[in-house]
Amino acid sequence: MERKYFDYSATTPVDSEVLNEMLPYFNNDFGNPSSVYSYGRDSKKAIENARYKIAKLINADAREIFFTGGGTESDNWAIKGIAIALKNKGNHIITSSIEHHAVLHSCKYLEKHGFRVTYLPVDKYGLISLEDLKSEINDRTILITIMFANNEIGTIQPIKEIGKIAKENNIYFHTDGVQAIGNTVIDVKDMNIDLLSISAHKIYGPKGIGALYIKKGIKIDPIIHGGAQERKKRAGTENVPGIVGFGKAAEIAYNNLDKNIQDLTNLRDKLIKGIFDNIDYVILNGHPHNRLPGNVNISFQFIEGEALLLSLDMVGICGSSGSACTSGTLDPSHVLLAIGLSHEIAHGSLRLSIGKYTKEEDIDYLLQELPKIIKRLRNMSPLYEKVKGGE
């Protein structure tokens, strides 16, 4: 059975062009970029070339890009690095209640060490309120960290407006752009972004490599100490093949951005329409149009998400559920609860995320299988029987 992949928000396959660029750096060009002989110099050049391509994708200067071990490290660095660097100025951080755990758990950690964190609520679409944000700022606030686009429900925040508020109040603005990059326009200058986290494996690059954009002049401490790599800001021998792959992935994303957004939006809207046309008692989670072009998140009433995922898996469809079972708990996702879903509805949620290799026939296949599965599962639900019986 052919596998139909609907989980591009979790990770993406490495583009074969990306892989081909990476391969020589595992053996032929294996030199340490810090060495003086030519092997090392070639690696160094390859790194700088990648840095330039990544900077171009977000309208930054190459010197403002610092490589990390992925999106998680970038988030940790931005938040802890700013907190430590500015601890004499203030101890207050503002974030949102729907951030990725890399941000939320970094904030929780800082709370144990004397920092105060405000978690802004979101409305039913997953948007923060700019008025709330303004009213929470005080003279001890040192950082605003609000994600660009949510990984579960796809909602895109008003980033430019948040950047403006941060700038007017002289507060640093970090945004987790891991889901946004390659899927929407990111312009760090126009949007007043001071720090931006990005990762390669969500844009057809390899896993375990990411970057933090740090605007020139920003005060931030390193959190990984050691050698003088990355202009003394992030120690450790560079992941040269990973960096080269990230650079190539960024270049491809840049060259295809408009087409990618258009193609994904068309497929996504077909998918949403198909689900609403064929299945009753469904709710679309996230913003109706301010959302990632590849994200669909639907709650199916009278359905248990894990059972749905297993049934989909049996017909070769890979999706993701709204409950955080990966974390070993049965609690529904903090994001779905934050947009106001009940535990019950949140448990019946399905995230389907599409990407550049998704074909129209994949959507057709999903739309053929999903209604059958929902019908079968609901037929086992006494609650559903009762509701249907009452119609």
Ligand SMILES: *Cc1c(COP(=O)(O)O)cnc(C)c1O
């Ligand atoms: C995937 C993801 C991360 C983590 O990135 P890794 O490179 O997997 O560590 C952080 N934030 C968001 C929004 C993500 O989707």
